[in-house]
Amino acid sequence: MERSLIRKEVIPFLKMFGALILATAITDALLHMFDMVWVGRWLGIPGVILILLSFFYSMRKRKKISFGKPKTLLILHESLTWIGALMILVHAGIHIYTILPWLALIAMMINVISGMTGKYLLDRSHRFLADKKEFYAQQSLSEEAIEKKLFWDATTFDVMKKWRAVHLPITLAFTVLGIAHILSIFLFWEWK
Numbered sequence: 554m555e556r557s558l559i560r561k562e563v564i565p566f567l568k569m570f571g572a573l574i575l576a577t578a579i580t581d582a583l584l585h586m587f588d589m590v591w592v593g594r595w596l597g598i599p600g601v602i603l604i605l606l607s608f609f610y611s612m613r614k615r616k617k618i619s620f621g622k623p624k625t626l627l628i629l630h631e632s633l634t635w636i637g638a639l640m641i642l643v644h645a646g647i648h649i650y651t652i653l654p655w656l657a658l659i660a661m662m663i664n665v666i667s668g669m670t671g672k673y674l675l676d677r678s679h680r681f682l683a684d685k686k687e688f689y690a691q692q693s694l695s696e697e698a699i700e701k702k703l704f705w706d707a708t709t710f711d712v713m714k715k716w717r718a719v720h721l722p723i724t725l726a727f728t729v730l731g732i733a734h735i736l737s738i739f740l741f742w743e744w745k
């Protein structure tokens with residue numbers, strides 16, 4: 554049991570997080586190598602856009618939109634935030650000179666780490682719910698309907714409820730700090 558927890562959750566988590574840090578270091582080194590460090594200054598913008606696009610999942614979940622399969626949107630959420638975080642990390646690497654962007658960056662990293670933790674907890678609740686599938690199948694629900702039911706069931710599982718107590722408030726903190734950082738850039742912009 555313990556071994557399988559490490560194999561199914563801990564190692565994939567470390568790989569996903571490690572890949573993010575490695576990709577940041579490589580991108581940063583390449584920008585330096587090709588004398589393109591200035592690119593990093595602008596990477597904050599597409600990074601934020603990708604993270605905003607990733608919120609289609611949340612909008613779908615909260616019924617603000619009705620298009621898109623929840624599972625696909627969640628995969629998109631995970632991928633877009635990964636790439637967005639990469640861009641913001643590279644962006645942050647070159648010109649942090651005040652405290653505000655540091656705080657925003659710390660909040661983002663807690664967000665990312667909690668997100669990755671949640672991903673594997675969600676997988677775990679999925680595995681627990683596999684049994685439930687039998688039950689739904691007996692009620693002659695369609696394959697697609699079962700898939701959807703299981704998906705939402707898994708996200709309301711106990712462990713997920715507890716996990717959300719971290720992922721959601723830290724999103725709020727990240728948003729506030731991110732907006733404060735962006736506003737301060739506009740306020741002190743040197744128009745030259």
Ligand code: HEM
Binds near residue numbers: 610713724
């Ligand atoms: C900048 C980074 C991130 C932000 C701001 C963020 C924000 C959010 C928000 C607002 C939700 C919506 C939940 C809801 O509406 O109930 C969510 C859900 C979720 N996020 Fe993230 N997230 C980030 C990174 C990640 C990463 C890197 C992963 C995994 C690789 C991840 C995995 C998840 C999962 C699995 C859920 C769904 C769980 C559920 O439905 O309760 N997140 N995230």
